[in-house]
Amino acid sequence: IKRTKIVDLLKSTAFGSTVNVKGWVRTRRGSKQVNFIALNDGSTINNVQIVVDVDKLGEEFLKPITTGASISVNGTLVQSQGKGQSVEIQATEIEIYGTADPATYPLQKKGHSMEFLREIAHLRPRTNTFGAVFRIRHNMAYAIHKFFHDKGFFYFHTPIITASDCEGAGQMFQVTTKNLYNLKKDENGSILYDDDFFGKQTSLTVSGQLEGELAATALGQIYTFGPTFRAENSNTPRHLAEFWMIEPEVAFNDINDNMELAEEFIKYCVQWALDNCMDDVKFLNDMFDKGLIERLQGVLKDEFVRLPYTEGIKILEEAVAKGHKFEFPVYWGVDLASEHERFLVEEHFKRPVILTDYPKEIKAFYMKQNEDGKTVRAMDVLFPKIGEIIGGSEREADYDKLYNRIQELNIPMKDMWWYLDTRRFGTVPHSGFGLGFERLLLFVTGMANIRDVIPFPRTPNNAEF
Numbered sequence: 001i002k003r004t005k006i007v008d009l010l011k012s013t014a015f016g017s018t019v020n021v022k023g024w025v026r027t028r029r030g031s032k033q034v035n036f037i038a039l040n041d042g043s044t045i046n047n048v049q050i051v052v053d054v055d056k057l058g059e060e061f062l063k064p065i066t067t068g069a070s071i072s073v074n075g076t077l078v079q080s081q082g083k084g085q086s087v088e089i090q091a092t093e094i095e096i097y098g099t100a101d102p103a104t105y106p107l108q109k110k111g112h113s114m115e116f117l118r119e120i121a122h123l124r125p126r127t128n129t130f131g132a133v134f135r136i137r138h139n140m141a142y143a144i145h146k147f148f149h150d151k152g153f154f155y156f157h158t159p160i161i162t163a164s165d166c167e168g169a170g171q172m173f174q175v176t177t178k179n180l181y182n183l184k185k186d187e188n189g190s191i192l193y194d195d196d197f198f199g200k201q202t203s204l205t206v207s208g209q210l211e212g213e214l215a216a217t218a219l220g221q222i223y224t225f226g227p228t229f230r231a232e233n234s235n236t237p238r239h240l241a242e243f244w245m246i247e248p249e250v251a252f253n254d255i256n257d258n259m260e261l262a263e264e265f266i267k268y269c270v271q272w273a274l275d276n277c278m279d280d281v282k283f284l285n286d287m288f289d290k291g292l293i294e295r296l297q298g299v300l301k302d303e304f305v306r307l308p309y310t311e312g313i314k315i316l317e318e319a320v321a322k323g324h325k326f327e328f329p330v331y332w333g334v335d336l337a338s339e340h341e342r343f344l345v346e347e348h349f350k351r352p353v354i355l356t357d358y359p360k361e362i363k364a365f366y367m368k369q370n371e372d373g374k375t376v377r378a379m380d381v382l383f384p385k386i387g388e389i390i391g392g393s394e395r396e397a398d399y400d401k402l403y404n405r406i407q408e409l410n411i412p413m414k415d416m417w418w419y420l421d422t423r424r425f426g427t428v429p430h431s432g433f434g435l436g437f438e439r440l441l442l443f444v445t446g447m448a449n450i451r452d453v454i455p456f457p458r459t460p461n462n463a464e465f
């Protein structure tokens with residue numbers, strides 16, 4: 001008989017029929033006469049209960065069926081007597097694929113700390129928590145593609161190895177090449193590294209935006225969705241050295257269109273989670289974060305506040321004057337810390353905020369310069385519990401202004417000539433933004449640390465798995 005996935009089986013009403021399920025044992029308990037095995041196959045957070053007549057299958061045979069063992073079960077589907085489950089299987093036959101020695105298998109049935117689970121990142125997808133998180137991660141990726149596809153955006157692939165530093169923050173991991181076919185050795189026989197594979201110095205991309213702009217000024221509206229890399233030595237619960245970013249870029253959109261798109265996009269993703277991942281979201285809500293579902297529903301109801309940076313600073317300064325203590329100072333020109341962002345969102349407005357028109361000194365070279373000569377048409381979307389979840393802007397479309405800004409910042413022109421061509425030939429107003437995929441997942445799952453929403457986190461001193 002063909003295997004039925006547990007997610008489908010739990011919805012089945014074909015009582016009396018013979019079924020097969022395969023999966024990993026969560027627990028086995030019971031008496032001398034009857035055993036209950038909770039089996040999970042990863043298709044859902046929910047287990048199916050296997051009822052075993054001990055005499056029929058034999059006590060000795062059942063012994064190695066411990067937490068973590070993999071088995072295949074044939075049996076009869078019956079309506080469950082127990083509360084909290086709809087169906088169960090009365091086993092007629094069990095095959096053991098593999099055992100998991102209780103003395104060494106780390107995932108015994110008990111609470112494990114997130115720190116411990118990070119040390120066994122190769123096994124943690126087998127826990128309820130990480131099963132839920134990674135199913136949600138998949139669903140969010142799907143929702144993102146669907147959102148843009150339905151709107152007529154094209155998914156555009158930008159390179160991972162690049163010679164330009166989009167954000168200009170000097171956080172690029174350099175690519176060194178060792179030419180395996182032509183190893184040069186020194187007199188002691190040590191390999192001499194050849195850093196000249198590309199004929200110039202290259203790095204892992206920090207953003208696909210610059211190439212995304214090339215595409216938007218050809219295909220109209222595009223998005224990227226790929227891995228990005230930042231060598232920032234910030235050991236925080238919100239930073240990864242390798243993270244995934246979604247970057248839509250739209251020709252003819254101004255900053256207001258950009259804000260509208262960002263708000264619609266993020267609400268679509270949150271709605272998708274509520275509509276399609278409720279079992280997993282509810283599990284995480286009940287287990288870790290009792291306010292999760294309410295927070296998700298909250299951002300859907302609220303219209304996001306739109307506020308110039310300068311106004312935001314005034315609000316923060318007033319809070320300081322009234323005695324609110326921040327760790328970092330507040331003044332016009334400062335790059336806001338996450339505590340400042342969260343104050344605006346969580347305490348002042350009590351809903352998401354889009355902060356606009358930042359000082360040009362703290363933003364990247366490509367942003368459209370405002371008339372005041374001091375600010376640029378940037379927009380950061382700030383979220384409860386997260387702080388910055390999206391960063392974007394209207395782009396500088398004027399060749400001379402962009403050229404001068406690149407020069408002012410001492411960005412090597414030899415890496416930028418192709419980018420400048422978008423402004424040299426048929427330049428148009430355009431805008432875009434970047435959503436940090438893991439920041440979105442932090443919000444949707446309620447997890448406290450960004451290391452726990454990506455299968456294999458890359459952070460300073462951590463690339464074990």
Ligand code: 4AD
Nearest residue numbers: 207209239240243247389390391392433434436439
């Ligand atoms: O604000 P950022 O640096 O903007 C850009 O990279 C632009 N090129 C985007 C664009 O306009 N196309 O990064 C965008 C988002 C941030 O708001 C944050 O959500 C996420 O990427 N992010 C990180 N997520 C995890 N770990 C890090 N180290 C991150 N750095 C940025």
Ligand code: MG
Nearest residue numbers: 380388390391
């Ligand atoms: Mg940013």
